[in-house]
Amino acid sequence: MINHLLTPSPPHLLIFMHPALFLDRDGVIIENRARYVRRWEDVEFFPQALAALAQIRHTPYKVIVVTNQSAVGRGLITMETAVALNDRIMDVVRQHNGRVDASYICPDTPGQETGCRKPLPGMLQQAAQEHQIDLSQSIMIGDALTDVQAGRAAGVRISALLHTGRGQAQAAKPEAQALAPFPIYADLQTAVTELILHPYLLP
Numbered sequence: 720m721i722n723h724l725l726t727p728s729p730p731h732l733l734i735f736m737h738p739a740l741f742l743d744r745d746g747v748i749i750e751n752r753a754r755y756v757r758r759w760e761d762v763e764f765f766p767q768a769l770a771a772l773a774q775i776r777h778t779p780y781k782v783i784v785v786t787n788q789s790a791v792g793r794g795l796i797t798m799e800t801a802v803a804l805n806d807r808i809m810d811v812v813r814q815h816n817g818r819v820d821a822s823y824i825c826p827d828t829p830g831q832e833t834g835c836r837k838p839l840p841g842m843l844q845q846a847a848q849e850h851q852i853d854l855s856q857s858i859m860i861g862d863a864l865t866d867v868q869a870g871r872a873a874g875v876r877i878s879a880l881l882h883t884g885r886g887q888a889q890a891a892k893p894e895a896q897a898l899a900p901f902p903i904y905a906d907l908q909t910a911v912t913e914l915i916l917h918p919y920l921l922p
Contacts (some may be wrong), residue, residue: 727859736853737781740915741843741870743823744786746862746884747907748772749808755790757800762808765883767908771816775911780858781850784809784822785869786844791826798826821850837861838868843875860910864894867901877902879910 745751746841750763751807786805790796799826809819819912823842825835847854858877859870864883870878879888879902888893904910 723741727759734879736778736851736856737856738856738876739781739783739820739846739850739852739858740775740908740911741785741846741857741873741875742894743785743837743861743863743866743884744784744805744808746886747860748784748812751862751884755788755795756804757790757796759804759807762804764811765906767906768883769815769817770905771908772812772819774908775915776816776818778915780915781820781852782818783820783843783846783852784825784835785846786822787836787865788826789836789840791824791829792816792828798824801826821846837863838865838870838872840873843869843873845857847873853899858914860904860907860914862889864889864892864898867898871898877914879904879914881906881910883907 742748745756748765748849752761753807756762776896788801791798791801800834805822805824809822812819823846827833827836846852855876857867857875859875860879860881862881867878868890869879880890881904883906
């Protein structure tokens with residue numbers, strides 16, 4: 720598991736716990752690719768996602784990206800390439816005044832797991848330890864049922880699914896009924912507006 724942008728707090732300071740917005744990357748911030756995101760030409764941003772990450776810039780929420788990248792474990796790209804691509808993606812988010820406090824990459828393939836691959840909660844738990852995050856006040860948003868499962872396994876307050884990326888197909892799976900209820904939103908901007916910017920509108 721690779722963590723970027725880690726800035727630990729000095730040990731002599733009082734530590735305050737923060738809520739976090741955990742985000743999947745592919746299908747949430749950028750388009751999913753059937754053959755994986757392996758080069759910069761594969762990257763296509765969702766404009767509404769860039770807008771959403773700018774809108775929450777000054778909220779109390781830390782923004783943590785947690786992404787499964789099994790293309791590494793499958794030998795399709797190197798970890799160095801995956802890290803470089805991810806860094807460039809996060810740079811574009813910041814160029815649009817978006818907030819990203821840290822990002823985590825899990826290179827595992829299904830069946831070759833070390834505990835970080837979603838639906839396991841390893842990346843969220845590591846982020847909570849390293850960034851003083853209160854999981855019980857945090858939110859997980861993704862485009863796959865495994866994102867919902869990872870959030871629940873980590874004990875976050877809300878795990879939500881988007882219709883971007885694989886979300887619509889995932890919501891139609893029989894397995895979704897077993898996980899229900901969980902909120903489903905059209906895109907990241909809609910989710911951020913309802914869950915973070917205007918939570919008083921929630922039923």
